[in-house]
Amino acid sequence: MRFSTFVFRNVFRRPIRTTLTITGMAVAVTSVVTLVGLSDGVTRTMLQQYNQRGVALMVTRKEVLVATATMPEKVAHDIAALDGVVGTCPGLLSLNPIDEFGSDPMVVQGWQAGNYMFNEIKLVSGEILSEKNQGQRVVIVGKELARLKSVKVDDEITISDEKYKVAGIYESVADIENGMVIMLLDQAQKAFGKKGEITGCTVRLKDNSLENVQATAAIIETQIAEQNHLKSKLKARPPDQFVQSNSQIKMFKGFAWAVSLITLIVGGIGVLNTMFMSVFERTREIGILRAIGWRPSRVMRMILLESVALSIGAGIIGTLIGLGVITLAGFVPMLSGAAHAAINGQIVLKGFAIAIVVGVFGAAYPAYRGSRLLPTEALRHE
Amino acid sequence: MSNNGHHFRGRESESPILSAEHVSKIYTDGQVHALVDVSLDIYHGEYVSIMGHSGSGKSTLLNMLGMLDRPTSGEIYLDGQPVSQVRNLDTLRAQKIGFVFQSFYLLPVLSAVENVQVPMFEGTLPLAERPRKAAELLHLVNLGHRINHQPQKLSVGERQRVAIARALANDPLLLLADEPTGNLDSKSADSVFDLFAQLHRERGMTIVLITHSEDLGVRADRIIRMEDGRLISDSRSPGRTATALPVANVVEAETGRGLSRPPRPKSILPPFAVPDRG
Numbered sequence: 001m002r003f004s005t006f007v008f009r010n011v012f013r014r015p016i017r018t019t020l021t022i023t024g025m026a027v028a029v030t031s032v033v034t035l036v037g038l039s040d041g042v043t044r045t046m047l048q049q050y051n052q053r054g055v056a057l058m059v060t061r062k063e064v065l066v067a068t069a070t071m072p073e074k075v076a077h078d079i080a081a082l083d084g085v086v087g088t089c090p091g092l093l094s095l096n097p098i099d100e101f102g103s104d105p106m107v108v109q110g111w112q113a114g115n116y117m118f119n120e121i122k123l124v125s126g127e128i129l130s131e132k133n134q135g136q137r138v139v140i141v142g143k144e145l146a147r148l149k150s151v152k153v154d155d156e157i158t159i160s161d162e163k164y165k166v167a168g169i170y171e172s173v174a175d176i177e178n179g180m181v182i183m184l185l186d187q188a189q190k191a192f193g194k195k196g197e198i199t200g201c202t203v204r205l206k207d208n209s210l211e212n213v214q215a216t217a218a219i220i221e222t223q224i225a226e227q228n229h230l231k232s233k234l235k236a237r238p239p240d241q242f243v244q245s246n247s248q249i250k251m252f253k254g255f256a257w258a259v260s261l262i263t264l265i266v267g268g269i270g271v272l273n274t275m276f277m278s279v280f281e282r283t284r285e286i287g288i289l290r291a292i293g294w295r296p297s298r299v300m301r302m303i304l305l306e307s308v309a310l311s312i313g314a315g316i317i318g319t320l321i322g323l324g325v326i327t328l329a330g331f332v333p334m335l336s337g338a339a340h341a342a343i344n345g346q347i348v349l350k351g352f353a354i355a356i357v358v359g360v361f362g363a364a365y366p367a368y369r370g371s372r373l374l375p376t377e378a379l380r381h382e
Numbered sequence: 383m384s385n386n387g388h389h390f391r392g393r394e395s396e397s398p399i400l401s402a403e404h405v406s407k408i409y410t411d412g413q414v415h416a417l418v419d420v421s422l423d424i425y426h427g428e429y430v431s432i433m434g435h436s437g438s439g440k441s442t443l444l445n446m447l448g449m450l451d452r453p454t455s456g457e458i459y460l461d462g463q464p465v466s467q468v469r470n471l472d473t474l475r476a477q478k479i480g481f482v483f484q485s486f487y488l489l490p491v492l493s494a495v496e497n498v499q500v501p502m503f504e505g506t507l508p509l510a511e512r513p514r515k516a517a518e519l520l521h522l523v524n525l526g527h528r529i530n531h532q533p534q535k536l537s538v539g540e541r542q543r544v545a546i547a548r549a550l551a552n553d554p555l556l557l558l559a560d561e562p563t564g565n566l567d568s569k570s571a572d573s574v575f576d577l578f579a580q581l582h583r584e585r586g587m588t589i590v591l592i593t594h595s596e597d598l599g600v601r602a603d604r605i606i607r608m609e610d611g612r613l614i615s616d617s618r619s620p621g622r623t624a625t626a627l628p629v630a631n632v633v634e635a636e637t638g639r640g641l642s643r644p645p646r647p648k649s650i651l652p653p654f655a656v657p658d659r660g
Contacts, residue, residue: 001492001499001512009491288487291450292501292548293476375450379483 007305014278021274022313025355028260028267029318033351034325035256038335041326041342042176042252043243048341049174050202050239053120056213057203058242059220062235070197071230073185076112078224079203084212087204089117092188092197098181099158101149106333107180108139108159110188116204121177126153126168129184137187138167144178144336157181160191176337203236213238264358267314271362275307279370286370287378296371303367304360311359315352322351397462398423399555399588400447405456407442407611416442417453418611424556429582430590431599434608440592441560443608447590448558449475461555476504480549480557482591484564486541488533494520494544495529498551505552519547523577539570546577557581559591563598575601 011018050058059079061069076090092110097103111117113131121128124143139159141151146169151157155166164183172178189195205216217236225234243249279286286299323343330339401424407417417439424430424447432440445451446458449471458465460478468474475481488497498516507515520529523543525536533541542562549557559578563571575598581587582603593599607615 001496002509003503006489006492006496006500006503010489013491284485285487285489288481288483289500290472291448291475291481291483293472293474293479293504293552294501295470295472295504298503376445379450 003301004305007302008309010302011306011309017274017277018310018313021270021310022317024270025267025311025314025358026318026321028263028358029314029351029355030321030325031263032260032354033319033322033347034329035260036253036350037322037326037342037347038329038338039249039253039256040347041338041340042249045174045176045337045341046243046246046249047239049172049176050242052173053117053202054204054208055202055239056205056208057217057220057236058200058239059203059234059236060200060242061230062233068199070194070199071234072228073196073198075224075228075230075234076198076201078227079201079220082216082219082224084206084216085203086206087116088201089115090185090198090201092185092192092194093199094188094192096159096192100155101145101157101333104332104334106145107176108188108191109177109180109182110185111182112185117202121170121172121182124169124171126166128168128170129182133167133184134186137162137164139164139181139183140168140170141166142178142180142182143169143171144175144340145180145333148179148331148333148336159183162191174337175340179333179336260354264354268358268362271307271310271359272366274310275303275363275366276369278306279303279366282370283373283378283381286373287375287381290373290375290378299373300367300371303370304363307359307363307367308356311355312352314359315355318355319348319351322347396425398459399426399461400424400590401459402443402446402453403457403459405443405446405453405458407439407446407451408454415611417446419456420611420613421456422606422613422616424588424590426588427582427586428588428590429578429603430606431602431604432590432592432606432608433594433596433599438608439611440608442611444558444560444590444592448479448481473504476501477506477552478555480552480554482542482546482549482557482559482562484561486533486545486565488541488544488548490533493530493532494525494536494547497533497544498547501548501551507552516547516551519550520544522550522581523547537570538566539573542566542570542574543577546574546581550581556588556590559589561592561594563593563595571595571598 059075061071063069070092073090076088079085080088090112094108094110095105096108098106111129113129113134118128118130124146126140129138129140139157141157145151151166151169153166153168156163157166158164159181170182183191185198189197203216203220205212220236221234225231228234237245289299290296326339326342329335402420402422405417405420406415408415420439420443432443434440442451446453449458449460449465452466460474465471465474488494489500492500495513495516498519499512502512502515517526517529520526523546525540525543525547528536528540533544536544542565546557546562549559557578562578563574566574578589578591579601582589589602591602599605603618605615605617606613
């Protein structure tokens with residue numbers, strides 16, 4: 001008989017208590033997998049949309065709320081004129097409810113007609129937006145959003161009290177974009193009352209070396225900013241920095257970890273309680289084990305491994321439920337991209353690692369106490 | 383020096399397997415003198431029962447002899463070597479001493495053969511050989527037909543037999559039993575004592591046990607009686623020829639001089655091996 005067999009059998013001595021402890025911990029693991037997974041998914045999918053397209057810099061206002069802080073569209077044209085810049089995509093992003101889709105805000109993006117970004121998305125049906133659509137109230141809808149809301153070409157949707165015709169359904173390499181609505185920049189500026197304004201601009205460079213990216217960023221933040229009366233108000237960052245510093249993502253991550261931490265503490269206390277009870281109930285038995293020569297370290301290992309076995313059970317159940325919840329979250333259009341990006345090996349590993357850490361921490365003190373029992377005292381225990 | 387009553391000094395040509403020399407134990411909580419200057423030698427192949435009323439100190443003595451506790455003063459020698467100099471008593475216990483307790487405390491989730499393997503985690507037998515050895519031990523205690531039964535499917539007598547097989551798992555030098563029949567009915571108790579006698583007779587096992595039962599206690603070759611933490615008698619069971627001569631310790635009491643202890647014979651066993659195992 002292996003030591004692991006011995007430990008595993010001990011865990012199931014009290015099946016109801018074991019099941020309840022595993023359930024408590026599984027809830028904690030579920031919250032970690034779901035919330036942290038989704039927040040990681042948001043980061044990953046946002047990065048994806050830039051990285052897949054070779055975006056070197058993301059230019060926004062220094063203020064944190066990308067969705068509301070705007071800058072003149074001219075900034076994008078000035079950047080495009082710089083040496084070594086091969087392309088820019090000025091965009092206006094807005095979170096707006098679409099009447100036909102319910103009250104949840106949807107991400108609506110305005111892109112300039114003829115911009116290279118339109119070549120980066122694949123048409124599923126209908127047609128792509130181009131210069132000929134200037135002045136028309138037409139949009140294209142991401143594949144995932146179209147699927148969730150059963151949108152077809154030629155349907156009409158209402159944004160800011162105006163009707164827009166769906167000209168096409170598209171598919172993007174970036175998951176996040178598959179849950180969006182895209183219209184032409186001039187239409188978006190009109191719809192959201194931001195004439196001549198953009199919320200950001202992506203920049204592609206000929207030379208993506210770190211030095212060149214940093215040099216270009218410096219020019220944008222100083223020269224271009226000054227030209228547009230935005231001294232110290234522009235920020236040009238590589239996509240990973242841009243995404244990491246995004247305040248909404250930071251808030252979401254903070255919230256995800258805060259909720260997860262609370263559930264982990266509750267789960268950890270459950271483990272602590274269970275392992276304490278288990279050690280207390282088995283005091284005389286531990287006394288016998290010590291008497292027959294078990295070293296304190298083996299008693300400690302037994303208790304810790306019992307807790308780790310519980311954690312692995314909780315890890316499996318919690319991760320499976322967490323992945324299920326993420327899949328369900330994928331039905332919310334705003335989260336569909338993040339949900340898609342959230343399901344990966346990393347989050348499964350995270351869920352398991354956290355379960356095991358909680359298990360080991362929860363059992364540490366009971367294990368210490370158990371291992372410190374003197375055989376004579378433990379044998380006298382009533 | 384105090385009088386410990388009668389004290390064996392026999393078999394001085396042999397080396398005692400286990401000795402207590404002027405062992406006292408004081409429990410600091412309440413200043414209880416649980417053992418008072420107890421000396422005794424136990425030789426290879428002896429079958430000893432320790433009897434006495436509750437609180438007479440017999441369990442404390444067994445705990446000292448079994449290295450479950452350290453004496454306040456005096457010394458315990460296992461195979462001629464002072465136990466006080468051994469740092470890792472756990473490994474020493476695991477390899478040299480088999481314990482049987484009143485409450486057998488078999489693990490309910492393990493079968494009999496698995497329960498017997500529990501001490502082997504601290505032994506030296508390779509993993510692959512443990513089930514065979516455990517099964518052999520269960521055969522030895524006449525439970526060969528129940529090796530895969532879980533404790534709750536065994537009678538209390540059978541459970542104590544499994545506990546005895548467990549005590550033998552690491553081929554100990556001696557077997558210590560604390561009220562091994564305290565939880566058994568008379569029939570089961572009888573059969574457990576038959577088993578001790580069989581182990582003693584057929585395998586030459588050294589056995590030291592504590593019992594309340596006069597009927598069962600006198601079945602041992604040597605009977606030690608205790609009272610108030612002292613040995614009050616140490617004698618051979620009636621009807622058995624003594625190979626060791628009882629030497630009354632009265633000289634010590636009357637003259638104030640104890641019998642001089644002969645030099646300890648050289649150990650017949652290798653020194654304590656305390657391997658470090660994972």
